[in-house]
Amino acid sequence: MKKHLWGDRFCLAGLLAGTAMAAALAAPVMAEEAPITIVINQSPWFPGFQNVVELYEEKTGNTVELDVNPFAGSLEKQRTAVRTDESPFDILIMNAGFFVEFYKGGFMDPLTDIDAGFKLSDAIYDFDESVCWDNSAATVSCDGDGKLMTVPVNPNILILHYRADLYEENGLKVPATWDELFANAKALNNPPKMYGISQRGQRGAFDVTFDVFPYLWSHGGGIFKDQKAGDYTITINSPETLAGMETYLKFANEVGHPSTAGQTQTNVIQNMATGKAGHIMSVLAPGLFDDPNQSAVVNKVNYAAPPSSADFPGATPLGHWLAGVPKNVPDERKQAALAFLEWFQTDEAQEAYARAGSAPVSRAILEGPMSETQEFRWMKAMAEAIPNAGLTFLIPEASQVLAITELRLNEAIGGQLELKDALNTAAAEIAEIMTSAGYDAPVLPDLE
Secondary structure: OOOOOOOOOOOOOOOOOOOHHHHHHHOOOOOOOOOEEEEEEOOOOHHHHHHHHHHHHHHHOOOEEEEEEOHHHHHHHHHHHOOOOOOOOOEEEEEOOOHHHHHHOOOEOOHHHHOOOOOOOOOEOOOOOOOEEEOOOOEOOOOOOOEEOEEEEEOOEOEEEEEHHHHHHHOOOOOOEHHHHHHHHHHHOEOOOEEOOEOOOOOOOOOHHHHHHHHHHOOOOOOEEEOOOOEEEEOOOOHHHHHHHHHHHHHHHHHOOOOHHHOOHHHHHHHHHOOOEOEEEEOOOHHHHOOOOOOOOOOOEEEEOOOEOOOOOOOEEEOOEEEEOEOOOOHHHHHHHHHHHHHHOOHHHHHHHHHOOOOOOEHHHHOOHHHHOOOOOHHHHHHHHHHHEEOOOOOOOHHHHHHHHHHHHHHHHHOOOOHHHHHHHHHHHHHHHHHHOOOOOOEOOOOO
């Protein structure tokens, strides 16, 4: 496998201990497969995935090449690959925001069409049925005519990170509601030494929009009313969405970073790692926070599910990643891709994934003995949050909608537009895209 990891390598020596003969006797017999190439994004969880790939190569003798790219670059490579005569990539690692365009476009081969005996392990989460596609109904569904399309690779949900040591010093309790979180953030807020919370507000491909979903959904808001049911009523300028964004801005303006509109995911994570944030709502990066070479808060960060409001439960968007096989790949390479995806679901692979610093997609691991240890204390929060995690977009036009929400939400956070004006503007612009694409997408009256 070509090496693409920048920085220190994680060590799997403990997992690979023993003589070559003992390992060979203990390992299951697996067929020799054709070499495969996986196109993937560079992300906080990538090092764990790379180590699992290396373990697969060690165990099987099969070869996997990783083509690693920034988020947007990986997406563009995938879009190009599925439209060529033969894809150079045998597995696409697709993000939750864009996988539907590959399903609906007919670019992916159902895994059970490649091999009728292939299945998703009972231990693997289906992440709001996003692993399946019902072509006749044009929606995600594992029932009826729904076919298995992908295997989840990484949960990538937002969970609350908090400074457990400062909670103990200040007698704070783990928050269950936004009001409780605000009170805790206020107690820890001491700028510029420490901000009560650090939030992502930067405009990107799927940045600020992703991070405001816990605020919107826990207030009953959102962008569309019910995509799964085919109701595309635009709700980004609803009173409920307004309430969610007002909560976000309350944190940003009163106990947050002074330049929230310019904060990237990397900034947010680094604010926690350097001891400058009491809280963050972020995708998981426990390997970083507990690494003394990268963190000033080793063993001081703990985790919880996203808070609720008084009227709605806490929720997190699914920013998860799914691994699928394009149709325009030779059969031999399709079979090799399935061999890797089957092995990736095993407890061995999932445990190795977790030990290398990434979040597994198996409840057997997240709810198992590892979750009781200090090293893997984040597992309980993730296991609690996943059942309330939801899909963000079920339309191929997601990237066009995101271009609008990323701009308008960032403008509201940065003060270039009043919040109500930003939401009303976004609603009108989204309506134009949806109507042009043939959707029935009613618009709510403007917020006054």
